[in-house]
Amino acid sequence: MKNNASMAYAILLIIGDFLALIAAFTVAYILRVKIDARPLVEQIKAREYIIAFAYVLPLWILVHSFIGLYSQRVYEKRFTELGRLLVGSVLGILVVIGFNFVTNGKLFPARLVPVYGLGLGFSFLVLFRTIARLARRSLYAYGIGVSNVLIVGNTKSSSMIAEAICNTKNTGQQVLGIVSSESTDFTQYSNFKTAIEKISQPIHSIIQTELYKDQDRNDEVLSFAQKHHAAYRFVPGNTSLFVGNIEVELFAGQIPMIAVHQTALVGWGRIAKRLFDIFVSLVALLVASPLFLIIALLEIIIGGGFPIFFRQVRLTRFNNTFTVFKFRTHRNGLSGLSDKQAFEKLGKPDLYKQYKENGYALDNDPRLTRLGSFLRKTSLDELPQLINVLRGDISLVGPRPLIPEEINTYDKKHMILSVKSGLTGLAQVSGRQNISFEERRKLDMYYVQNWTFWGDIVILVKTAKEVFLGSGAL
Numbered sequence: 001m002k003n004n005a006s007m008a009y010a011i012l013l014i015i016g017d018f019l020a021l022i023a024a025f026t027v028a029y030i031l032r033v034k035i036d037a038r039p040l041v042e043q044i045k046a047r048e049y050i051i052a053f054a055y056v057l058p059l060w061i062l063v064h065s066f067i068g069l070y071s072q073r074v075y076e077k078r079f080t081e082l083g084r085l086l087v088g089s090v091l092g093i094l095v096v097i098g099f100n101f102v103t104n105g106k107l108f109p110a111r112l113v114p115v116y117g118l119g120l121g122f123s124f125l126v127l128f129r130t131i132a133r134l135a136r137r138s139l140y141a142y143g144i145g146v147s148n149v150l151i152v153g154n155t156k157s158s159s160m161i162a163e164a165i166c167n168t169k170n171t172g173q174q175v176l177g178i179v180s181s182e183s184t185d186f187t188q189y190s191n192f193k194t195a196i197e198k199i200s201q202p203i204h205s206i207i208q209t210e211l212y213k214d215q216d217r218n219d220e221v222l223s224f225a226q227k228h229h230a231a232y233r234f235v236p237g238n239t240s241l242f243v244g245n246i247e248v249e250l251f252a253g254q255i256p257m258i259a260v261h262q263t264a265l266v267g268w269g270r271i272a273k274r275l276f277d278i279f280v281s282l283v284a285l286l287v288a289s290p291l292f293l294i295i296a297l298l299e300i301i302i303g304g305g306f307p308i309f310f311r312q313v314r315l316t317r318f319n320n321t322f323t324v325f326k327f328r329t330h331r332n333g334l335s336g337l338s339d340k341q342a343f344e345k346l347g348k349p350d351l352y353k354q355y356k357e358n359g360y361a362l363d364n365d366p367r368l369t370r371l372g373s374f375l376r377k378t379s380l381d382e383l384p385q386l387i388n389v390l391r392g393d394i395s396l397v398g399p400r401p402l403i404p405e406e407i408n409t410y411d412k413k414h415m416i417l418s419v420k421s422g423l424t425g426l427a428q429v430s431g432r433q434n435i436s437f438e439e440r441r442k443l444d445m446y447y448v449q450n451w452t453f454w455g456d457i458v459i460l461v462k463t464a465k466e467v468f469l470g471s472g473a474l
Contacts, residue, residue, distance in 0.1 A: 064088045263448045303328065
């Protein structure tokens with residue numbers, strides 16, 4: 001049975017967004033026209049102004065629809081929703097301004113009204129959606145709007161999915177049971193027929209984690225979902241194949257074919273990412289140039305003299321090598337050596353294993369100078385890598401650039417090296433130095449396969465937060 005809760009919530013969001021924008025532009029009118037005593041461009045009465053906006057704002061709502069703000073995959077993810085709201089607000093006000101220009105209308109009594117409207121509109125939209133989200137979750141506690149899920153499949157994924165969605169108050173989903181012969185903490189059914197006979201509640205969604213060899217059993221599950229208008233999803237047996245950028249097309253006009261790219265970073269994404277890298281790195285280098293000079297002088301005076309920079313060969317996209325630039329943090333004679341070589345030269349080879357297991361960090365690293373320890377802790381030693389970003393060696397965001405000896409120990413290194421390495425990355429903002437080598441590489445893999453431009457922005461913001469709070473070196 002189809003669950004209409006998502007549709008009802010989407011309709012609520014449409015109505016709420018409209019009312020929030022009306023309220024925002026009403027307040028904008030009051031601030032500029034009623035409170036501000038400066039002369040106006042047009043004399044527009046409050047009633048005429050509000051009615052005119054009520055006619056134009058559906059275009060703004062249409063923009064929200066186009067960018068997915070009423071889609072469940074967007075409004076269920078708080079950070080994604082906030083980003084889309086910001087984009088939607090900017091595009092929405094541009095559409096309203098454009099409409100006013102094209103129709104020669106007299107919509108704005110003053111130029112500051114759309115400026116106030118943009119800021120207030122975004123704020124009111126965020127406030128409304130926050131209240132709507134909290135109200136929706138409170139209704140889950142009473143069983144209102146909850147989606148009933150039946151999981152089918154004799155695999156580990158069945159229990160993992162059930163455990164992930166079983167907290168109904170947060171997910172809005174209730175696990176009715178699992179059709180499996182494996183033991184589980186959830187209600188268990190030996191076969192699909194038995195499940196649908198014993199379950200008295202409506203089944204809103206079916207997740208199949210195993211495609212049976214017997215096609216009739218698969219058809220039974222799919223036919224039930226179609227007949228009862230239940231949502232149907234399946235988990236492919238080889239999940240490693242179905243990651244990254246996936247495209248479905250009809251081959252010869254009739255045979256469904258799935259194309260799986262190694263990474264989602266293809267096409268326009270690579271162009272947009274490179275342009276963003278050039279702009280941000282260039283601005284950052286100009287702004288940070290005084291800091292560069294200060295650190296360089298400190299390196300000469302108290303850091304042991306020359307060389308100022310640390311250089312080392314690292315790997316980036318397509319297994320290409322490049323020379324990474326950092327401020328030197330090691331003692332003279334150790335700079336330029338690999339981590340393993342440096343510890344061996346100090347006569348402490350056992351520390352290398354501890355260093356690697358601890359996420360490439362030691363509390364009292366004997367290789368570092370006092371200035372180097374400070375630069376590492378504040379991540380200021382990473383600043384020269386902006387030169388690498390500008391040159392195109394690496395990107396602002398991507399997998400950590402490693403030396404060949406380190407990355408070659410990972411059996412899926414070619415997947416990671418399908419994109420440029422990065423100054424920061426998902427692994428760096430997911431525990432910084434507190435996660436293992438294997439966990440870091442898994443996060444690198446996830447980034448490669450699930451890249452989005454907005455995701456890069458989120459990682460950069462989180463990186464700035466981590467550095468500012470001093471959570472450890474990148």
